[in-house]
Amino acid sequence: xxxxxxxxxxxxxxxxxxxxxxxxxxxxxxxxxxxxxxxxxxxxxxxxxxxxxxxxxxxxxxxxxxxxxxxxxxxxxxxxxxxxxxxxxxxxxxxxxxxxxxxxxxxxxxxxxxxxxxxxxxxxxxxxxxxxxxxxxxxxxxxxxxxxxxxxxxxxxxxxxxxxxxxxxxxxxxxxxxxxxxxxxxxxxxxxxxxxxxxxxxxxxxxxxxxxxxxxxxxxxxxxxxxxxxxxxxxxxxxxxxxxxxxxxxxxxxxxxxxxxxxxxxxxxxxxxxxxxxxxxxxxxxxxxxxxxxxxxxxxxxxxxxxxxxxxxxxxxxxxxxxxxxxxxxxxxxxxxxxxxxxxxxxxxxxxxxxxxxxxxxxxxxxxxxxxxxxxxxxxxxxxxxxxxxxxxxxxxxxxxxxxxxxxxxxxxxxxxxxxxxxxxxxxxxxxxxxxxxxxxxxxxxxxxxxxxxxxxxxxxxxxxxxxxxxxxxxxxxxxxxxxxxxxxxxxxxxxxxxxxxxxxxxxxxxxxxxxxxxxxxxxxxxxxxxxxxxxxxxxxxxxxxxxxxxxxxxxxxxxxxxxxxxxxxxxxxxxxxxxxxxxx
Numbered sequence: 001x002x003x004x005x006x007x008x009x010x011x012x013x014x015x016x017x018x019x020x021x022x023x024x025x026x027x028x029x030x031x032x033x034x035x036x037x038x039x040x041x042x043x044x045x046x047x048x049x050x051x052x053x054x055x056x057x058x059x060x061x062x063x064x065x066x067x068x069x070x071x072x073x074x075x076x077x078x079x080x081x082x083x084x085x086x087x088x089x090x091x092x093x094x095x096x097x098x099x100x101x102x103x104x105x106x107x108x109x110x111x112x113x114x115x116x117x118x119x120x121x122x123x124x125x126x127x128x129x130x131x132x133x134x135x136x137x138x139x140x141x142x143x144x145x146x147x148x149x150x151x152x153x154x155x156x157x158x159x160x161x162x163x164x165x166x167x168x169x170x171x172x173x174x175x176x177x178x179x180x181x182x183x184x185x186x187x188x189x190x191x192x193x194x195x196x197x198x199x200x201x202x203x204x205x206x207x208x209x210x211x212x213x214x215x216x217x218x219x220x221x222x223x224x225x226x227x228x229x230x231x232x233x234x235x236x237x238x239x240x241x242x243x244x245x246x247x248x249x250x251x252x253x254x255x256x257x258x259x260x261x262x263x264x265x266x267x268x269x270x271x272x273x274x275x276x277x278x279x280x281x282x283x284x285x286x287x288x289x290x291x292x293x294x295x296x297x298x299x300x301x302x303x304x305x306x307x308x309x310x311x312x313x314x315x316x317x318x319x320x321x322x323x324x325x326x327x328x329x330x331x332x333x334x335x336x337x338x339x340x341x342x343x344x345x346x347x348x349x350x351x352x353x354x355x356x357x358x359x360x361x362x363x364x365x366x367x368x369x370x371x372x373x374x375x376x377x378x379x380x381x382x383x384x385x386x387x388x389x390x391x392x393x394x395x396x397x398x399x400x401x402x403x404x405x406x407x408x409x410x411x412x413x414x415x416x417x418x419x420x421x422x423x424x425x426x427x428x429x430x431x432x433x434x435x436x437x438x439x440x441x442x443x444x445x446x447x448x449x450x451x452x453x454x455x456x457x458x459x460x461x462x463x464x465x466x467x468x469x470x471x472x473x474x475x476x477x478x479x480x481x482x483x484x485x486x487x488x489x490x491x492x493x494x495x496x497x498x499x500x501x502x503x504x505x506x507x508x509x510x511x512x513x514x515x516x517x518x519x520x521x522x523x524x525x526x527x528x529x530x531x532x533x534x535x536x537x538x539x540x541x542x543x544x545x546x547x548x549x550x551x552x553x554x555x556x557x558x559x560x561x562x563x564x565x566x567x568x569x570x571x572x573x574x575x576x577x578x579x580x581x582x583x584x585x
Contacts, residue, residue: 007268021284026320028288042100049502056495059251066252086249088321260333282405293394348480356535369493387444400451407459420467427461429525436518439511
């Protein structure tokens with residue numbers, strides 16, 4: 001970019017805000033509902049946690065590296081366009097994967113009428129039938145008593161079949177039990193035809209194991225070993241590969257756009273206004289998650305043959321990507337190769353490590369990221385088990401984002417009453433209360449009141465982190481320090497929390513996951529004020545005052561030099577005049 005070229009700051013800020021709005025709206029259409037789709041396909045909590053944790057860790061490593069490479073080779077715009085197109089295409093690949101013994105219509109529409117054990121994936125078959133005309137109609141309800149007929153399994157199996165049948169009619173499994181009431185029969189999958197075929201497949205795999213052993217030991221037959229797995233693990237590895245590819249092509253987008261726009265506005269000395277685009281991103285996320293939740297809930301159970309309505313989230317995502325492309329191609333991106341050559345992320349880490357209060361803030365954001373992953377990954381599972389539909393989920397998440405966006409309006413008054421350290425503690429404690437509340441949901445709308453606490457758990461917490469960044473960072477490094485905190489919370493903490501949360505849900509259930517997270521955060525909030533009080537506070541250096549002082553000292557020295565020169569000139573002139581007068585005499 002040439003120096004004499006005019007920069008339209010208003011136009012640049014308008015494009016930046018539009019892109020932030022549309023980008024966050026696009027992600028909010030799909031990402032909050034992604035784990036719900038994995039559950040519908042048949043994945044268990046541990047598998048879901050591994051996939052989401054791997055997704056966060058890939059973004060932690062690849063986002064800064066991809067942004068650095070795109071700047072080094074001056075390919076920012078190409079990376080942005082390729083990232084948008086590739087992310088839409090790869091996301092649609094997930095729709096090609098078939099579920100594992102799941103009736104899509106039941107799992108997408110009638111799942112709210114069933115209370116499923118959270119340690120099980122949605123690998124159940126629910127067959128509903130009407131009662132005889134002479135009897136009153138009955139509905140399956142989470143609180144309704146049912147009669148269970150359990151057949152003990154001959155071997156350990158993963159899948160059980162739950163069948164709701166009317167025993168008044170003939171049934172291949174219940175022809176000896178003529179009753180008029182509806183009953184729920186739980187029997188092992190070995191009694192079904194699909195289980196017989198699975199046993200035969202397992203026997204064939206067992207027989208062919210010696211023949212395949214040599215190839216597996218050599219590591220030359222990965223596809224053969226994948227075919228030898230059961231359907232559930234095949235599905236898990238296919239989803240994991242697709243999600244890895246999806247994250248690799250999508251995660252460079254945010255950092256690349258952020259760096260290009262910031263450098264462009266900084267070139268015009270208008271980078272202070274760039275932070276205002278974050279509010280447009282929150283509003284876009286509100287529209288995306290609330291709007292798609294409302295639209296998807298109005299669709300039929302199946303939007304096409306064997307395609308559940310939850311797949312509409314993927315189509316909305318792809319459609320909005322096409323809408324973003326013209327804006328992305330018009331973004332003003334600036335490449336300044338002379339500046340920022342050093343790795344300022346490492347410098348930001350050193351600044352955080354050198355301040356005890358900054359370290360406490362970093363550890364708090366890490367714990368908040370671990371706890372937030374439990375909410376992001378499994379809150380919708382908990383809501384679904386208590387009767388929530390896409391409408392309840394979308395509006396609930398939209399209320400949380402609106403509450404978070406409202407905190408800047410209260411920041412001025414709150415900062416006069418509380419210090420940033422106390423606000424940080426209050427934010428973590430609010431998230432703890434939210435998680436504890438989520439463990440006791442009882443109806444479809446029950447999660448809505450707790451979402452109002454997001455004003456403190458997210459809005460106040462990140463405001464305190466921003467103040468901490470300004471306090472510890474040197475001139476020009478505030479943005480890098482803030483990005484370090486975000487990476488610690490959203491990616492490292494989110495990854496670790498996803499791994500741990502999946503196994504906790506698999507072992508203990510959804511309710512105990514939220515209770516454990518709440519107890520852990522609350523214990524940290526008890527010790528955090530004490531540690532902040534004991535930690536030595538370093539005096540903040542006011543660089544503006546230093547510059548003003550240096551300028552005043554320089555002006556004083558210059559004035560003294562001017563006065564010295566003037567005095568010498570006057571003295572010399574006076575000496576010349578006196579000598580001239582003596583000569584005349």
